[in-house]
Amino acid sequence: MTPDESRKLHYGSGMGMLGFLKPAHIGWTLGNLRDAAIDKLRGSAPRPEQARLHVEAHATRGDPASVLAALDDFARNRRFLMNVGPEKGQLLEAEVDRAGPEARILELGCYCGYSAILMARRLGAGGSVLSIEKSGHSVRAARTIIDFAGLSHAVEVRQGASGDCIPQLEAHFDLIFLDHWKDLYEADLRAIEAKQLLRPGSVIFADNVGSLFNPEDYLRYVRECGHYDSRSEESHIEYTQLPDRAEISVFRG
Numbered sequence: 001m002t003p004d005e006s007r008k009l010h011y012g013s014g015m016g017m018l019g020f021l022k023p024a025h026i027g028w029t030l031g032n033l034r035d036a037a038i039d040k041l042r043g044s045a046p047r048p049e050q051a052r053l054h055v056e057a058h059a060t061r062g063d064p065a066s067v068l069a070a071l072d073d074f075a076r077n078r079r080f081l082m083n084v085g086p087e088k089g090q091l092l093e094a095e096v097d098r099a100g101p102e103a104r105i106l107e108l109g110c111y112c113g114y115s116a117i118l119m120a121r122r123l124g125a126g127g128s129v130l131s132i133e134k135s136g137h138s139v140r141a142a143r144t145i146i147d148f149a150g151l152s153h154a155v156e157v158r159q160g161a162s163g164d165c166i167p168q169l170e171a172h173f174d175l176i177f178l179d180h181w182k183d184l185y186e187a188d189l190r191a192i193e194a195k196q197l198l199r200p201g202s203v204i205f206a207d208n209v210g211s212l213f214n215p216e217d218y219l220r221y222v223r224e225c226g227h228y229d230s231r232s233e234e235s236h237i238e239y240t241q242l243p244d245r246a247e248i249s250v251f252r253g
């Protein structure tokens with residue numbers, strides 16, 4: 001895990017990596033830090049690159065389900081991957097289905113392409129996923145993995161910071177999946193509103209808003225600003241039994 005990945009995962013990095021953790025999270029976090037230290041000592045490839053190699057060795061080209069299964073296997077048995085994972089993935093898939101086969105989807109935080117594949121495989125010919133990712137390692141791995149899954153026609157992975165990319169976007173999106181740095185959720189949603197990228201019924205799905213990450217400002221905003229009907233879904237941090245939540249907010253207009 002790179003420092004950027006760690007910051008993305010651990011909202012509020014300015015507080016120090018361990019200072020804000022609840023006791024139940026400490027063992028899991030220390031395990032991730034141990035794995036990252038081992039990888040660094042060994043000079044291992046960046047984790048998205050390791051995941052790409054695992055997919056190419058264990059999945060079937062053109063079969064998205066097998067690609068997701070290979071990424072799940074890597075995350076459970078090799079190294080943690082901050083994918084949305086299969087449990088919260090079901091919540092996300094339900095929102096994709098609700099948006100319909102022609103949905104235009106925007107994702108902030110592509111990482112290895114797991115959620116982009118999960119969403120794109122449910123779309124029809126008119127649907128699309130635009131995924132914005134800052135890390136070059138992740139962009140390169142995600143593009144290859146998405147192509148391996150046979151979904152590069154439906155997914156564009158665009159490299160850049162969300163704050164730079166959002167002002168360049170045009171037209172509305174039916175579903176927006178927030179899964180990048182947790183302390184950017186609120187500012188980026190406000191930027192999305194300012195660019196008029198939402199229309200009534202557009203859904204904002206924010207991952208990792210449970211007690212570990214706790215982006216209070218974002219949750220207060222979507223629940224109290226009056227533009228959204230917002231609900232909280234109980235779940236777990238991907239590949240663990242640690243509690244987590246997703247916030248699903250429908251834009252009223």
Ligand code: CA
Binds near residue numbers: 084207
């Ligand atoms: Ca996530």
